[in-house]
Amino acid sequence: MSKQNKRFYIKTYGCQMNDYDSAKLEALLLKHGYSRAEEPEDADYIIANTCSVRKSAEDRAFAFLSTQKPLRKKGTKICLLGCMANLYGPDLLKKHRFLDIVCGPNNYKDLPEILEKGGRQSFTGDCADPFLEVFHPPDSSLSACITVTKGCENFCSYCVVPFTRGKLASRPPETILKEIEWLSEKGVREITLLGQNVNEYGRGTETDFSSLLEKVQSIGGITRIGFTTSHPKDIPEKLIGLFKTMPRLYKHLHLPMQSGSDRILALMNRKYTLEKYMRIVDKAREAFQDINITSDIIVGYPGEKKSDFDETCRAIEKISFDDLFVFKYSNRPGTPASMMKETVSSDEKENRHKTILSIQDSISLSRNERYLGKKLPVFMRSASGKKKGFLVGRTITNKPVLIKSGGENLGLVMTAEITKAFRRYLAGVLCDVNRQEKVSSPSRGQN
């Protein structure tokens, strides 16, 4: 069978960076004459793009690939890609006879050749030029994510990323800007720049992340720009200042705190204290008062006492985040934390997880209630998946707003009045349309 007839099926686990990688992989394989299969049963290559950040994500990806085993009888190849490939390396092929290809995120460029060659092969480890420079059309025509750095050298004690994604590398600004220009021509209006720690973009070169953001804003057609993630240890004042000066930048800072206890932060090798973290929050709020600040928290880190956890809860209440992602500590092989004895039982992790979520539920709701009655510019970003005839827009603080509207308004920035506030989103009505209605239907004006 020629490769023109060969089909692939990709299932993606984990973060936005993996989504981005999968989209690039797909574009690369299509470029090399492969085509997409709608179901694993129809594919010649079943690919899982895996995530290793927490064990649960690994288990899910592995279970998916294992259930595809029977398909191997008819010649289907089972391919394990992504972070698990780099974490466990070529041993995966020895241990799991049903795997045909193991390929880490820094080796995707070679995937078409690898598949062509056939046989059971493993390609893992770091690489000097890891970026896949193949443009892929966006999933949604209006928004796209772009990876600007790969890898991480911060070695937070719990984190597997420095082992799976390797050394920090920054993608050259020229290729990033070229890709965004291309996306803008395809109709994309919103760009999210991705990196494990975007603060470190361009480290050791003339350029930095703030300059990159400014260049992105100057690209015609790009209406909204976001970024994630920024590490509290080295967020530059210049970057915080852009929340004041860059009109198209979402006023949204995702700033993982991980813990509110200085003792745990030191054990985690995070290189900041709660006081320093709170100073950054203050500065961000000075730059833009209503800035949306979100964070990540890990509960049950080895050695986390009840008193450390209480400090985290107090910090969450004091800071008043717009939203939180709360994770139960997961022991990851090879990390410094994996050498520490786990001291928090899984029941207690569950309790701590629940406690924080319930604290955050009421904070998020009250943060959203502050929007009630306000008339705000909203970027009309996508159709609502749940409510027919409604669009989901974003405020400049990157809060979702459910608005009754036809698809003709997609991609526009319109004024909406916020009429309802919920835990995870706002609801509003278009002001512009109301005005039009009054002008065009005088009978209504008489009521």
Ligand code: 5AD
């Ligand atoms: N266990 C639990 N959560 C983790 N994260 C990273 N590593 C672990 C781990 N071993 C969380 C951190 C990080 C987010 C992306 O995932 O909170 O900010």
Ligand code: SF4
């Ligand atoms: Fe992991 Fe820390 Fe790097 Fe983030 S900064 S990817 S948490 S090691």
